[in-house]
Amino acid sequence: MTVAESADLEPLLAAAAEEGEVAFDGLRLERADDEYALETSETDRTGLDEAALRDALEPLEAYVSNWRYWQHEIGGDGTARRAFLRWCERAPIADAERIDHRSLDEPTLDVPERYDALADGIDREWGQLCITTRFVDVERPNGERVYDLWHVDDAGSDLADLEVYDDPRDARALATEDEDGRYRPLKTAPTLRSGWAFTGLSGRGLVDAVEFFYPATVANWHRELRDELDVDHWLETAERQSGIYDVIDELPREAVDWMAEACCVDSQCLRRREWQYEEGDELDVDGGDGPFPCREPCSLVVAAARKWTILESEEERTYELELTTTELNQLSALIDAVAEGRTDEIREADVHDGANRYRARYLRAKRFDDEGGIEATEQNSE
């Protein structure tokens, strides 16, 4: 397709006529006194009449259709949606160029490089999502992009082996339960099930689907890129709570570290924790490596914090209980297996594992009383 055949040129000329200058993604077109100046990284022409301009633009068709796609089709100047779609194809993002951000570790591509890459598809990972941006028409690219979305674990799968969707709202149902059919209240838990794909989404459709999988991640990432992320640290969030959660600001300082270690690490949540205990008082626990930030403790953490605040308000006591060394070690193995979520992986006959079900049942039969509690005597503190 040539520039003259495409529908892209007339709107570009009209924009130059109206605004005097169009400058976008390495293309600069200036119009003054019916003469045009044209500049790209490979071109620098001045004094062109319209016929000469059309000729000059002929080898620059990519710049012209790129301009139309972004300015007319995607629009949304300054929005998180636009920035995200630009990131998806490794295009420069306005306002983000001066920021050193982990999601920008790959160099951006200029228009000719991007057009080469879009023919094959450009892949990006967003949590457990893999996004491919590609041309609709690879043989005769007219700038029109579409987006495919699937689970990173399915990157090598044949599309025929996946359930294929095209409505972004289907992402809600896919995100509701994990592989084992358990409800996922935390959307950014690393438990997204695989086996599905969205193909041929529009730009808006892609962002909608991503937002259904990982709500508000695009907006907060975009704020962070512009150095505008508003972080609410633990104490601010805790002090804001009311009703039954009013107590959580009493959670001791060191317990907040334990809480972050329990809930807010990559193995439990893909958001990168940016909140600390309070400004200037950082938690010891690493916040994670994901591209999108967590700007304040989530509702799950707040709900759990209530439990831990009550627990931490209790006085420590000393108990005496009878255990063999192996049984004591078994308690550690049981807690570790539950904390790491590996109870389902322990084989039926693997009696070497302290968290093996038969071993746990034996311990209960031997050491627990009729009410199901462990037999222990509280030592008199005096």
Place this chain on the structure above:
Amino acid sequence: MQALVIAAHGSHLNPDASDPTYAHADTVRETGAFDEVREAFWKEEPHFREVIRTLESDEVFVVPLFISEGYFTEQVIPRELRLEDWDPEKWESDGTDASQVTLEATDVGKTIHYCGPVGTHDAMTDVIVQRAESITEDPEVGEGFGLAVVGHGTERNENSAKAVEYHTERIREQDRFDEVKALFMDEEPEVDDVTDFFETDDIVVVPLFIADGYHTQEDIPEDVGLTEDYRLGWNVPAEVEGHRIWYAGAVGTEGLMADVILERAADAGADLGDAIERVRAATAVGTDEVRRETEPGTGAGD
């Protein structure tokens, strides 16, 4: 551009809690009346705290998918949305009159029209009646029938009972059902004794709850005597002490709830075109498409 945010409770434990929110949001989406429609939750994501920043629109209508004015609508939602200058007094309500107030969300600089809850809007009365129609599969239901509107009731929030009584009185004034009564789980008159309050053979029991969960799928069916164990299920209608009880499940799962959401936004100045008429037509009893999406779920609430 204008956006709609439907603000609901949600659950950490039970996916059914958010089903009605999604269903009504989709009904509104399909009208095209808003440039953006977003679900937001207290216990799920996007959280109230972060939802406004996901919108491109400068005019945002926030409709709480809650039954009554109280802790969530007066404290939690406005606080979490960072609504500057919020004060419950601005609603000028004595418990059932909240319409809307226009404020600014401080973190995003957008105009927020914060609406009263769906449960106290006059259009909610129609949803309760339609719930009776859909459970009996009779668009004319009324004559020979009693209607029990069931609320939670709680000493902590007197507005909870006010909403139930308000709609009960409005339905009574329609003179459509032989008898209409407000009953409660945690205060008098109690739903356990439902058959004592009606002379009609047929009684439709409509719980004024947003989503199906523990109360509507376990507590009430057992308390009313529809079943000895909720896990065994129950018939609709079920025979209880010589009456036929038509138990409807949470009213919030009725398709017409989308209309109440739109009415709230319209009262706050949203430009909706003919969306309200279209939603009413699409959610009328007998319209299979909408009914399928709003079938009540089961399971324990949070």
